[in-house]
Amino acid sequence: MTQTQRILVTGATGTVGRQVVAELLDRGHEVRALTRDAAKASFPAGVEVVEGDLTEPDGLAPALEGVTGLHLITFGGAAFSPLETGPRILELARSAGVRRVTVLHGGGPTPLEDAVRDDDGVDRTVLMPVEFMANALDWADGIVAAGEVREPFVDRLSAMVHEGDIGAVAAVALTQEGHDGQEYVITGPEVLTVGDKVSTIAAAVGREIALTELTEDEAVATWRAAGLPEDVVGFLLRAYGDTPEVGRTVSGVVEKVTGRPARTFAQWAAEHADAFRGQS
Numbered sequence: 001m002t003q004t005q006r007i008l009v010t011g012a013t014g015t016v017g018r019q020v021v022a023e024l025l026d027r028g029h030e031v032r033a034l035t036r037d038a039a040k041a042s043f044p045a046g047v048e049v050v051e052g053d054l055t056e057p058d059g060l061a062p063a064l065e066g067v068t069g070l071h072l073i074t075f076g077g078a079a080f081s082p083l084e085t086g087p088r089i090l091e092l093a094r095s096a097g098v099r100r101v102t103v104l105h106g107g108g109p110t111p112l113e114d115a116v117r118d119d120d121g122v123d124r125t126v127l128m129p130v131e132f133m134a135n136a137l138d139w140a141d142g143i144v145a146a147g148e149v150r151e152p153f154v155d156r157l158s159a160m161v162h163e164g165d166i167g168a169v170a171a172v173a174l175t176q177e178g179h180d181g182q183e184y185v186i187t188g189p190e191v192l193t194v195g196d197k198v199s200t201i202a203a204a205v206g207r208e209i210a211l212t213e214l215t216e217d218e219a220v221a222t223w224r225a226a227g228l229p230e231d232v233v234g235f236l237l238r239a240y241g242d243t244p245e246v247g248r249t250v251s252g253v254v255e256k257v258t259g260r261p262a263r264t265f266a267q268w269a270a271e272h273a274d275a276f277r278g279q280s
Helices: 015-026 057-064 086-096 111-118 133-146 163-175 194-205 216-225 230-241 253-258 265-271 273-277
Strands: 006-009 030-035 048-051 069-072 100-104 123-129 148-152 183-186 210-214
Touching: 006 015, 015 030, 015 163, 030 057, 057 086, 069 086, 069 163, 086 111, 100 111, 100 163, 111 123, 123 163, 133 148, 133 194, 133 265, 133 273, 148 194, 148 216, 163 183, 163 253, 183 253, 194 210, 194 265, 194 273, 210 216, 216 230, 265 273
Parallel strands: 006 030, 006 069, 030 048, 069 100, 100 123, 123 183, 148 210
Antiparallel strands: none
16 A cells, blocks of 8 residues: 655646546545646645646745655646746755656657656656547537537547546556656557547447548638647647557556556546536
8 A cells, every 4th residue: 555645736627637636536645736726726625726837936835845746747827838947846846855756748849848857856757648538528519519520530540548547647656666767658448440439429428420521621621710720730630640650559558557457438438428418
Protein backbone atom coordinates (compact mmCIF):
# COMPACT_ATOMS: atom_id res chain seq x y z
CA MET A 1 0.00 0.00 0.00
CA THR A 2 1.45 3.34 -1.03
CA GLN A 3 1.89 5.89 1.75
CA THR A 4 -0.45 8.88 1.54
CA GLN A 5 1.17 11.77 -0.28
CA ARG A 6 0.16 15.32 -1.16
CA ILE A 7 0.19 16.12 -4.88
CA LEU A 8 -0.22 19.47 -6.62
CA VAL A 9 -2.15 19.21 -9.88
CA THR A 10 -1.95 22.07 -12.36
CA GLY A 11 -4.44 22.26 -15.22
CA ALA A 12 -6.77 20.62 -12.73
CA THR A 13 -9.97 21.79 -14.45
CA GLY A 14 -8.96 20.30 -17.81
CA THR A 15 -9.97 17.00 -19.39
CA VAL A 16 -6.86 15.20 -18.12
CA GLY A 17 -6.29 17.26 -14.98
CA ARG A 18 -9.67 16.31 -13.57
CA GLN A 19 -8.84 12.66 -14.10
CA VAL A 20 -5.47 13.02 -12.37
CA VAL A 21 -7.30 14.55 -9.40
CA ALA A 22 -9.90 11.76 -9.34
CA GLU A 23 -7.32 8.97 -9.58
CA LEU A 24 -5.18 10.40 -6.81
CA LEU A 25 -8.22 10.70 -4.54
CA ASP A 26 -9.28 7.13 -5.34
CA ARG A 27 -5.82 5.97 -4.35
CA GLY A 28 -6.05 7.71 -0.98
CA HIS A 29 -3.74 10.64 -1.62
CA GLU A 30 -4.19 14.30 -0.73
CA VAL A 31 -4.79 16.57 -3.71
CA ARG A 32 -4.08 20.26 -4.04
CA ALA A 33 -5.58 21.70 -7.25
CA LEU A 34 -4.15 24.83 -8.83
CA THR A 35 -6.51 27.16 -10.67
CA ARG A 36 -6.40 30.79 -11.77
CA ASP A 37 -9.88 31.46 -10.34
CA ALA A 38 -10.93 29.34 -7.37
CA ALA A 39 -14.43 30.84 -7.36
CA LYS A 40 -15.16 29.31 -10.77
CA ALA A 41 -13.63 25.92 -10.10
CA SER A 42 -15.54 22.87 -8.90
CA PHE A 43 -13.79 19.83 -7.47
CA PRO A 44 -14.72 16.73 -5.45
CA ALA A 45 -14.90 16.97 -1.69
CA GLY A 46 -11.52 16.77 -0.04
CA VAL A 47 -9.60 18.60 -2.76
CA GLU A 48 -7.67 21.64 -1.51
CA VAL A 49 -8.10 24.42 -4.09
CA VAL A 50 -5.38 27.05 -4.40
CA GLU A 51 -5.07 29.98 -6.78
CA GLY A 52 -2.04 30.48 -8.95
CA ASP A 53 -0.83 31.03 -12.49
CA LEU A 54 1.99 29.09 -14.12
CA THR A 55 2.98 32.22 -16.03
CA GLU A 56 3.84 33.84 -12.67
CA PRO A 57 5.87 31.12 -10.96
CA ASP A 58 7.07 33.11 -7.97
CA GLY A 59 3.50 33.11 -6.71
CA LEU A 60 3.45 29.31 -6.64
CA ALA A 61 5.67 28.87 -3.58
CA PRO A 62 2.78 28.54 -1.08
CA ALA A 63 1.03 25.99 -3.31
CA LEU A 64 4.18 23.85 -3.37
CA GLU A 65 4.64 23.71 0.40
CA GLY A 66 4.40 20.16 1.70
CA VAL A 67 3.95 18.68 -1.78
CA THR A 68 5.77 15.51 -2.86
CA GLY A 69 4.51 15.32 -6.46
CA LEU A 70 3.68 17.89 -9.15
CA HIS A 71 1.64 17.42 -12.32
CA LEU A 72 2.35 20.05 -14.97
CA ILE A 73 0.82 21.21 -18.23
CA THR A 74 2.82 22.99 -20.91
CA PHE A 75 0.49 25.92 -21.64
CA GLY A 76 -0.75 28.66 -19.34
CA GLY A 77 -2.30 32.06 -18.93
CA ALA A 78 -5.53 33.32 -20.41
CA ALA A 79 -4.21 32.79 -23.97
CA PHE A 80 -2.90 29.26 -23.26
CA SER A 81 0.48 30.17 -24.72
CA PRO A 82 3.47 27.81 -24.36
CA LEU A 83 4.98 28.32 -20.94
CA GLU A 84 8.50 29.73 -20.73
CA THR A 85 8.60 29.45 -16.94
CA GLY A 86 9.58 25.79 -16.59
CA PRO A 87 13.05 26.30 -15.12
CA ARG A 88 11.75 28.58 -12.37
CA ILE A 89 8.79 26.31 -11.58
CA LEU A 90 11.14 23.35 -11.22
CA GLU A 91 13.57 25.36 -9.10
CA LEU A 92 10.75 26.21 -6.72
CA ALA A 93 9.54 22.61 -6.74
CA ARG A 94 12.97 21.26 -5.78
CA SER A 95 13.30 23.85 -3.03
CA ALA A 96 9.91 22.78 -1.65
CA GLY A 97 10.96 19.13 -1.55
CA VAL A 98 8.97 17.89 -4.54
CA ARG A 99 10.33 14.48 -5.53
CA ARG A 100 8.33 13.57 -8.64
CA VAL A 101 7.02 15.53 -11.61
CA THR A 102 4.78 14.49 -14.49
CA VAL A 103 4.21 16.67 -17.54
CA LEU A 104 1.41 16.26 -20.07
CA HIS A 105 2.87 16.34 -23.57
CA GLY A 106 1.48 19.27 -25.54
CA GLY A 107 1.57 17.70 -28.99
CA GLY A 108 5.05 18.94 -29.90
CA PRO A 109 8.21 20.45 -28.41
CA THR A 110 7.53 23.07 -25.74
CA PRO A 111 9.88 24.99 -23.43
CA LEU A 112 8.32 23.65 -20.23
CA GLU A 113 8.44 20.03 -21.33
CA ASP A 114 12.06 20.50 -22.40
CA ALA A 115 12.83 21.93 -18.96
CA VAL A 116 11.29 18.89 -17.27
CA ARG A 117 13.24 16.48 -19.46
CA ASP A 118 16.50 18.30 -18.67
CA ASP A 119 16.01 18.49 -14.90
CA ASP A 120 17.71 15.64 -13.07
CA GLY A 121 16.90 17.07 -9.64
CA VAL A 122 13.50 15.33 -9.55
CA ASP A 123 12.04 12.10 -10.88
CA ARG A 124 10.27 13.15 -14.06
CA THR A 125 7.85 11.38 -16.35
CA VAL A 126 6.48 12.61 -19.68
CA LEU A 127 2.89 11.56 -20.42
CA MET A 128 2.26 11.26 -24.17
CA PRO A 129 -1.37 10.22 -24.74
CA VAL A 130 -2.73 9.65 -28.23
CA GLU A 131 -6.24 10.78 -29.28
CA PHE A 132 -8.58 11.22 -26.30
CA MET A 133 -11.83 9.26 -26.29
CA ALA A 134 -13.38 12.48 -25.01
CA ASN A 135 -12.87 13.99 -28.48
CA ALA A 136 -15.93 11.97 -29.54
CA LEU A 137 -18.07 14.36 -27.51
CA ASP A 138 -17.67 16.75 -30.45
CA TRP A 139 -20.17 14.52 -32.24
CA ALA A 140 -22.86 14.83 -29.57
CA ASP A 141 -24.73 17.80 -31.07
CA GLY A 142 -24.96 16.20 -34.50
CA ILE A 143 -26.09 12.88 -33.05
CA VAL A 144 -28.74 14.49 -30.86
CA ALA A 145 -30.05 16.82 -33.58
CA ALA A 146 -29.81 14.63 -36.67
CA GLY A 147 -28.61 11.16 -35.69
CA GLU A 148 -25.52 11.74 -37.79
CA VAL A 149 -21.74 12.03 -37.57
CA ARG A 150 -19.99 13.97 -40.33
CA GLU A 151 -16.24 13.33 -40.55
CA PRO A 152 -13.42 13.13 -43.11
CA PHE A 153 -11.02 10.20 -43.46
CA VAL A 154 -13.48 7.74 -41.90
CA ASP A 155 -11.11 4.79 -42.34
CA ARG A 156 -8.36 6.41 -40.29
CA LEU A 157 -7.12 4.31 -37.40
CA SER A 158 -6.80 5.40 -33.79
CA ALA A 159 -5.68 3.67 -30.59
CA MET A 160 -7.62 6.34 -28.68
CA VAL A 161 -7.27 6.43 -24.92
CA HIS A 162 -9.77 6.85 -22.09
CA GLU A 163 -8.85 10.06 -20.31
CA GLY A 164 -9.23 8.26 -16.99
CA ASP A 165 -6.36 5.99 -17.96
CA ILE A 166 -4.13 9.01 -18.56
CA GLY A 167 -4.99 10.12 -15.05
CA ALA A 168 -4.23 6.65 -13.70
CA VAL A 169 -0.78 6.52 -15.28
CA ALA A 170 -0.06 10.00 -13.95
CA ALA A 171 -1.20 9.06 -10.45
CA VAL A 172 1.12 6.06 -10.34
CA ALA A 173 4.11 8.00 -11.68
CA LEU A 174 3.51 10.77 -9.15
CA THR A 175 3.34 8.49 -6.13
CA GLN A 176 5.49 5.44 -6.83
CA GLU A 177 9.12 4.72 -7.62
CA GLY A 178 10.39 3.44 -10.93
CA HIS A 179 9.16 6.00 -13.47
CA ASP A 180 12.00 8.51 -13.60
CA GLY A 181 13.01 9.40 -17.14
CA GLN A 182 10.14 7.50 -18.74
CA GLU A 183 8.21 8.84 -21.73
CA TYR A 184 4.93 6.96 -21.70
CA VAL A 185 2.92 6.75 -24.92
CA ILE A 186 -0.56 6.12 -23.47
CA THR A 187 -3.14 4.38 -25.66
CA GLY A 188 -6.32 2.42 -25.39
CA PRO A 189 -6.45 -1.39 -25.82
CA GLU A 190 -7.69 -1.46 -29.43
CA VAL A 191 -7.37 0.26 -32.80
CA LEU A 192 -10.62 1.73 -34.18
CA THR A 193 -11.88 3.41 -37.34
CA VAL A 194 -14.37 6.28 -37.22
CA GLY A 195 -17.05 3.78 -38.22
CA ASP A 196 -16.12 1.54 -35.28
CA LYS A 197 -16.51 4.48 -32.91
CA VAL A 198 -19.88 5.53 -34.33
CA SER A 199 -21.19 1.95 -34.13
CA THR A 200 -20.03 1.72 -30.52
CA ILE A 201 -21.80 4.94 -29.57
CA ALA A 202 -24.95 3.77 -31.39
CA ALA A 203 -24.95 0.57 -29.33
CA ALA A 204 -24.48 2.56 -26.11
CA VAL A 205 -27.42 4.90 -26.78
CA GLY A 206 -29.67 2.33 -28.44
CA ARG A 207 -30.30 4.17 -31.71
CA GLU A 208 -29.01 4.19 -35.26
CA ILE A 209 -26.39 6.81 -36.10
CA ALA A 210 -25.48 7.59 -39.70
CA LEU A 211 -21.89 8.24 -40.72
CA THR A 212 -21.35 10.71 -43.57
CA GLU A 213 -17.85 11.04 -44.95
CA LEU A 214 -16.75 14.60 -45.73
CA THR A 215 -14.28 15.47 -48.44
CA GLU A 216 -11.10 17.17 -47.35
CA ASP A 217 -12.40 20.52 -48.63
CA GLU A 218 -15.71 20.06 -46.81
CA ALA A 219 -13.87 19.23 -43.60
CA VAL A 220 -11.64 22.29 -43.87
CA ALA A 221 -14.68 24.51 -44.49
CA THR A 222 -16.44 22.99 -41.46
CA TRP A 223 -13.45 23.52 -39.18
CA ARG A 224 -12.98 27.08 -40.34
CA ALA A 225 -16.67 27.82 -39.84
CA ALA A 226 -16.29 26.53 -36.28
CA GLY A 227 -13.57 29.14 -35.72
CA LEU A 228 -10.54 26.86 -35.62
CA PRO A 229 -7.28 28.70 -36.39
CA GLU A 230 -5.34 27.72 -39.47
CA ASP A 231 -2.60 25.93 -37.54
CA VAL A 232 -5.21 23.69 -35.91
CA VAL A 233 -6.86 23.02 -39.27
CA GLY A 234 -3.47 22.02 -40.66
CA PHE A 235 -2.78 19.79 -37.68
CA LEU A 236 -6.12 18.00 -38.09
CA LEU A 237 -5.49 17.40 -41.78
CA ARG A 238 -2.13 15.82 -40.98
CA ALA A 239 -3.34 13.84 -37.98
CA TYR A 240 -6.47 12.50 -39.63
CA GLY A 241 -5.25 12.23 -43.21
CA ASP A 242 -2.00 10.46 -42.35
CA THR A 243 -2.17 9.33 -38.75
CA PRO A 244 1.34 8.65 -37.40
CA GLU A 245 2.06 5.06 -36.48
CA VAL A 246 2.31 6.00 -32.81
CA GLY A 247 -1.32 7.12 -32.87
CA ARG A 248 -2.60 3.83 -34.29
CA THR A 249 -0.50 1.34 -32.34
CA VAL A 250 -1.51 -0.11 -28.97
CA SER A 251 1.31 0.53 -26.50
CA GLY A 252 0.25 -1.52 -23.48
CA VAL A 253 1.49 1.25 -21.17
CA VAL A 254 -1.70 1.49 -19.10
CA GLU A 255 -1.56 -2.15 -18.02
CA LYS A 256 2.21 -2.06 -17.58
CA VAL A 257 2.08 0.96 -15.27
CA THR A 258 -1.23 0.50 -13.44
CA GLY A 259 -1.52 -3.28 -13.39
CA ARG A 260 -4.97 -3.32 -15.03
CA PRO A 261 -6.11 -3.31 -18.67
CA ALA A 262 -6.78 -0.04 -20.46
CA ARG A 263 -10.46 0.88 -20.68
CA THR A 264 -12.25 0.28 -23.98
CA PHE A 265 -14.16 2.77 -26.09
CA ALA A 266 -17.31 0.75 -25.34
CA GLN A 267 -16.80 1.48 -21.64
CA TRP A 268 -16.27 5.16 -22.37
CA ALA A 269 -19.37 5.34 -24.60
CA ALA A 270 -21.52 3.72 -21.92
CA GLU A 271 -20.25 6.22 -19.35
CA HIS A 272 -21.12 9.16 -21.65
CA ALA A 273 -24.26 7.82 -23.30
CA ASP A 274 -26.43 10.60 -21.87
CA ALA A 275 -24.39 13.21 -23.73
CA PHE A 276 -25.35 11.52 -27.01
CA ARG A 277 -28.99 11.41 -25.93
CA GLY A 278 -29.03 15.13 -25.18
CA GLN A 279 -29.51 14.49 -21.48
CA SER A 280 -26.41 16.20 -20.08
